[in-house]
Amino acid sequence: MKSYRKLPTHVTHAPGPYGEEEEEEEEEGNEPGSPPAKKTLSLRWQWLGVVVIVGAGLLGGTFWAISVRRLPVEPPGKCISVPESQRFDCYPEWDTVVTPELCQMRGCCFLQSSSRGGPPWCFYPPDFPSYTLKTLNRTELGFLGVLTRTVKTYYPRDVLVLQLQVDLETDTRLHIKLTDPNNSRYEVPLEVPSATKKAENPLYSLDFSRDPFGILVKRRGSGVVLLNTTVAPLIFADQFLQISTLLPSAFLYGLGEHRRGFLHHLDWTTLSFWARDVPPTESYNLYGVHPFYLNMEEAGTTHGVFLLNSNAMEVVLQPAPALTWRTVGGILDFYIFLGPDPSSVVQQYQQVIGFPTMPPFWGLGFHLCRWGYGSSNQTWQTVKNMRSYLIPQDAQWNDIDYMEGSRDFTVDPGHFGTLPQLVMDLHKHGQYYVLILDPAISSSQATGTYAPYDEGLKKGIFINITHGQPLIGQVWPGLTAFPDFSNPETHQWWLENLNVFHARVPFDGLWIDMNEPSNFKDGSVDGCTSGELDNPPYTPAVLGGSLFAKTICASAKQSLSFHYDLHNLYGLMEAKATASALIAIRGKRPFIISRSTFPSQGRYSGHWLGDNRSEWKDMYWSIPGLLNFNLFGIPLVGADICGFSGSTTEELCTRWMQLGAFYPFARNHNTKDAKAQDPVVFSPSARTAMKEALMTRYALLPYLYTLFHHAHRRGDTVARPLFFEFPQDKNTYALDQQFLWGRNLLVTPVLEPGVDAVIGYFPIGVWYDYYTGSSLQSQGEKVKLAAPLNHINVHIREGAVLPTQKPDITTWMSSGNPLLLVAALSQEGMAWGDLFWDDGESLDTFERGNYSYVVFNVSQNVFTSSVLHCNLEAIYITVDGLTVYGVQKQPQVVTVNGKEIPFSYMENKVLSMSGLNLNLSRSFSIKWI
Template sequence: MKSYQKLATDIPQPTESYAEEESIDGKPPCLRKLSTWWLGVGLLMMVAVLLSGVTMWMFRHMSGSQHEQTPLEKCSAVPEPLRFDCYPERNMVVTKELCESRGCCFIERDQPLRSRSGVPWCFYPPDFPSYTLESLNQTELGMVGLLRRKVKAYYPRDIERLQLSVEFETDTRLHIKITDSTSPRFEVPLEVPQAVKRAENPIYSLEFSKEPFGLLLRRRASGAVLLNTTVAPLIFADQFLQISTILPSKFLYGLGEHRSSFLHSLDWNTLTLWARDVPPMESYNLYGAHPFYLLMEEGGSAHGVFLLNSNAMEVALQPAPALTWRAIGGVLDFYIFLGPDPNMVIQQYQQVIGFPAMPPFWGLGFHLCRWGYGTSNETWQIVKAMRNYQIPQDAQWNDIDYMEGYRDFTFDPEKFDTLPQLVEDLHKHGQYYVMILDPGISSTNPPGSYWPYDEGLRRGIFINTTQGQTLIGQVWPGLTAFPDFSNPDTYQWWLENLNQFHTRIPFDGLWIDMNEPSDFKDGSVDGCSPGELDNPPYVPAVLGGSLSAKTVCASAKQSTSVHYNLHNLYGLMEAKATASALIQIRGKRPLVISRSTFPSQGRYSGHWLGDNMSKWKDMYWSVPGVLSFNLFGIPLVGADICGFSGTTSEELCTRWMQLGAFYPFARNHNTQKEKAQDPVAFSSVARTAMKEVLLTRYALLPFLYTLFHRAHLQGHTVARALFFEFPQDVITYSIDKQFLWGQSLLVTPVLEPGMDSVIGYFPRGVWYDYYTGSSVNSSGESLKMAAPLDHINLHLREGAILPTQKPGSTSWVSSGNPLRLIAALSQNASAWGDLFWDDGESLDTFERGDYSYLVFNVTQNVFTSTVLHANVEATYITVDVLSVYGVREKPSRVTVNGKENPFSYLDNQVLTVSDLNLNLSQGFSIRWL
């Protein structure tokens, strides 16, 4: 086999994609003696070598030198950024002997280099043996191939023969799966669309390397290499799967759930995916698992990669730039999305995992909660105080205090004896009630005294030990059993429990917590088995160092598989059961907020970012968190406003309320035994600032609701990173202290203490102050803006029309108020916007046609409202005001449907036409001359 060094300068260039070549006698042209190991990465390699100073190596091979390299020379010639870790095991010292026993290179760096953490001492040599592509045949949708292992791998039960399947599903989506060719393996039971025909004009090409096996994916338009898996060996053992690729740039996003900047660091950074109950902290695996990344390429194109695998895994990033997937089970099942812009990548991803559900309108209002209200009357007093100050609030929540002994489906008959009356009062005021549920079911009650456990035991719906007994852990109620939501029978049991409780407490939404699932006893009260499910040959970098750390045993038995395979799916499965139960109980759109999540979760629930702290840095971390979950197809997301743990300050909470008013899901929540942080707990100055920003949110609800409609229908993001709209502006790639609602509304919060100004970046174009209409024409620059404690900076992008509404104290009150339409003219004096409107709670209103949809346009000094679809709801709404930002000259007159109408015009080029009283269900035009 030729070395890396030789192949880097000795590569024949294919004339066309192997993916499109026909096979001959079952052997396609890609099966050639000469490997294309470094195809597409040769230039990258040479640049890296040059940068590392090894110029003699490059010169020798470019000049055709036949010098036979020694093993040390081969190893030394691999530049540090391209060294792929051959010994990723942690908590052990990797010696030369251990490393070389795997056939790998060992270079112990000298002391000055040792401070550069991350560069592996043990790494794969250029000629490390891997799989060979033995055959490749065309299929109706793509091709299927057979891979054979060349040399036995160093992990137990390595798989000798693998099957490769490639499906060209659409012109922008490619599906690649590698699995055992002889024995079935666990695959994620996710409902994904099946291709029916092969893509006709794919914007990508796929090439293969025979020996060692590798894939090379190119973008046709630019020739950019998006994937190149030949840079390190493919390893496929029963409990260790590894594949690496070079990346075309360093601009990588996604791979959740983690606390980090939105743009990931590639400086030897490892991201672990294993659902874990832990307060958010940097560098550790958190509540959910999302093996999906989006990458911005040079030139502004984007692509995404999704590994459909639910097992524990880690993703190792290195500065080549390169990425390595390591999973400890399942299969390598990749979907690649070619965009080419980032918005399209996310839409294509959601075409596979499913578009998010349409939330109820009230779910977009302001929610209030705390752990520690103590009694239902104390909870009620907060609700009344909010009403007294006329601070908008849609939903009141309760944490586990409401339960009797922390047991699900109960409420404390003494401390929360007036809870039914509280919920009735909320409903009378157009408000809603949400309660928490934990999956752990109390198992220590006298027989016959707790139906959820007794009946669950009778029906056999709990997770079991390896011996077939109910696995007992410990969470809030004490000793607990855990429902197995992979069992269809559990759905009915869950529904019956919720339905019985709903007859006593008619809740409107559900908050499912602790569903990683969390277990205060690692594994169970009896520990876990000594087998390889609980103690696999390789453990990713999980917090606690064990798969059972603060959760149930990986060996635990569930209906469809072992917990080893299903752990990361637990929150998704519970959310699916909970949403289904709510629909059956209430007959309306469900509101479910879940802590643990997995791809496709947006179809059933939203998410909050967990048990954060009342610190300024936590407020900042919430922005990349919200942006990331919009990538993951869960747009209904937010953080606990003002922080969950610790005591907030008035300044921090005011600033956080201003930011939180622009979370797609807005809830203020804090822990017990801390100072209250609801708006009424603060001074009149802070309280007023909080009220004003909530009124701004409520005014924008029609716009926000329309964004969620687009997310539901087409997979758009709601909270959006700036580079989604400005992919040619590289400055936007690292911005995660500002964000957009949709295409149009730029939010620039204050994220530091003691500030009365804020610096925000404005991409090229005209931006209008949301409140005043004053404009700035940016060439792509950072601007300093006044930001007193009672103000958050909001700006409208040129060319946008936003539907807003006179705000009320609840979304129900607001929804009946007149609209104000705001048009922000582009430099050519045009604008566009739309509005989706329905009753806000019925199921499938779009699918049933029971909605209104309007499109707004401005062109040649004429604003038009066109009704494309109408239902009865729109007849109750009027348009009262039109504000047009950027009207350069004062009009002499304004006509509404041909009739003159009074207007006002300000020096900052804002035209306002009031007292319109136009019915939303009928089209209209407004002209200024």
């Protein structure tokens, strides 16, 4: 769709292979005038029938007008001619009803529409002042330019000179950075790779608009415009940065953490980014911040964009289709990924932010928790009940109940005195223990000394208020201080306290909660300052209306910067400190689940989707959440199965346990004062259905573990949307009630009450029922599937080989069981699969070569297992059976390594053989004729 802003005639084309040769000589521009006065300035506009004389004084970051004189004249045609879908908001202050006078003071168009939820009433005219590209020079990696503007905007302290840096880092990655060359500004302290040479054959070309400045990024070959920033003015003030772009299509994904459908609706939606402790609710900014989007193009190709900025932010989506970024600090630091397929975009994104850590094998088992067990003995009894019914469980968790006075690194001696014995018993049975830690440290001395606070005070590791004293808020323990995880000294303090506590309670993993950070007071017990960090000139539409609502003051001081800049990084920095501490203490892979997240979080932790509710809609919302966090490079993700708050029903919990068995991270967790919801408390039929779903998960753990290996090594998604595998099928673009494990396993859960069937979409091809092998030939259609209460539909994509294992009630017990391979033949009689296997807990097994990797192939009625790497001290796993789906003709003979063996063949074209006893470390072949 065309923009109302015509491409300026004076356009610089990037030279060489990055665009057409430059046709005009670069103009040398004069340096702009003197910088704006610190306290006052004046502007004059005569436009839209208004003469505006503005004398501005900096009062709490707000401009005030001295005089406005209105002239009776109609809005010019240039405003009326702007299509509604392409009106970019000139007055984004969400807490103000814009009037013609307010709008015209900014030099913008005012046209009132029928409702407040649609196009902005105040929007930029086509000729609104912006920056001019004065110079553009080639560099070793791309281009370096200077931007200037002569007309100030309506936010304080415009940066009148900008530096543009464009690095062509790889053939599929472009890096665009806009900074202030004259003043140092905050930049996110994320470890990102540095390019050493310019891309040789990029998939993109570049055009630069000179006046007004803009960048156009096009896909070479198709010419599709992926980025077009000429559609609205660029604004770069000290505490207000804004840039807009057209999108090539409305198929937009990502931009988390928010509770929305997986496919965004570009219906004048504003998404706010500011980590916040709030139960997942539509339209709110939630626990994490991920300014990354993926956009499908009309031809099925895909690109992605990442804004590396950790300040408070919002993204506006409008039906042009277009997108506007706004942030209150830092710089504009964009990475653009060319794909061209969806999986490649996510892989390229993770090449910048880092690939996720490899979880321990036990971390993929079933986890059980609740807030309100009441005692370690009650917790222990729950574990024993699970064992007595032979229901799989790998990890038992405790919420803050175990603490004395809700203080970290303590145990309530009256109710949890037997906690060390519980952990010892778990370890004896091959199970694991995970406990919660909140970052806020009790600062109250009413109960005597508290070593973590006393030591932290001496070492100066707490976040401070402006006059150097620890900021005091209020969380579960009462008055609290907040560790500054941007300070390396805090990491050491954290390690020391964890080490002492681990000697008492030898936990295996940690659950870091409340780390937005959450604060029951707004800012602190003493409030916050009246300055511009706590009250910036513009505040995005965050829940609570301020940057310190239910968190700490933005003006609080941390080691690297003010909390204003670091707030959204708090959970990431805590996760990094926690991972380092667990490695030092246990010498094994860390298992960490964090609530607040930021890009690169997957390197240190997984995530759960927060304090959801025991409602059917919350079960549905978990699927878009899974898919989004896999886009964000955090594949170890799940929701609280059966819901956290409120009491579940047996039907809801049964359906949710079935769905949760296919969360990459599977934990059942609920709150105190609600009915218990662990599997053993339900009727025999429900308990059996839950157990069967978990047994299916445990059978598939070799396949799931291999998916995590590929996520760790190259950035693959584990749970993925269907369009990742079928980007040419537009019917898959909006699907978020089904999902895939890898490329081969399709899960179709029931998400509503009182039904015994479910509608699922099946892309073109053959799909096999996982349990029976019966085939479904689809032309790309919706299919009604039987779904009684004891069943979740799972299908295997044609052409897949899945390594499964005889399940047991823990991963430790399952891991020694024989493998059962399942091959689902394509229509050409072919299939492929692989298996990554190691000891499940050691650090860097792939990097050190301590693993086995096996590839399975089927072609021309021959199944082969090829060992590509085998360097474990002892390979004790055997392959006991092979089942082949889609064998069109009954075989007469089946041989293993040339030796004839018995087999069975069923009417649904399933060939099976068992008792093979083949060593996984040796290649073998199975043939049927």
